[in-house]
Amino acid sequence: MRATRKIRTLLLLAGALVLLTERASAQMGRGPPRPGDNQSESPLDQQRQKQIDNDYKAATKIVPDQKPKDPWADVRSAPTAPAPKQKPQ
Numbered sequence: 743m744r745a746t747r748k749i750r751t752l753l754l755l756a757g758a759l760v761l762l763t764e765r766a767s768a769q770m771g772r773g774p775p776r777p778g779d780n781q782s783e784s785p786l787d788q789q790r791q792k793q794i795d796n797d798y799k800a801a802t803k804i805v806p807d808q809k810p811k812d813p814w815a816d817v818r819s820a821p822t823a824p825a826p827k828q829k830p831q
Contacts, residue, residue, distance in 0.1 A: 783791075
């Protein structure tokens with residue numbers, strides 16, 4: 743009876759280990775793209791991607807340059823005048 747209980751415990755632990763490693767391996771990506779991966783794209787896909795890139799660049803040129811917003815402007819007090827410099831004696 744003790745042997746079957748040990749085997750059952752061992753099988754449960756092995757099953758839990760398999761489930762944990764399966765989920766961990768699912769989170770791993772394929773990695774960074776390799777130099778030869780773009781060859782699988784058809785010329786039509788490459789042309790479409792180039793058009794999307796050109797449209798994005800054109801859209802970003804339309805947006806005017808904006809001054810950086812100071813989120814603490816309402817909290818900060820007005821700058822004070824600097825103290826007059828004293829001459830050393």
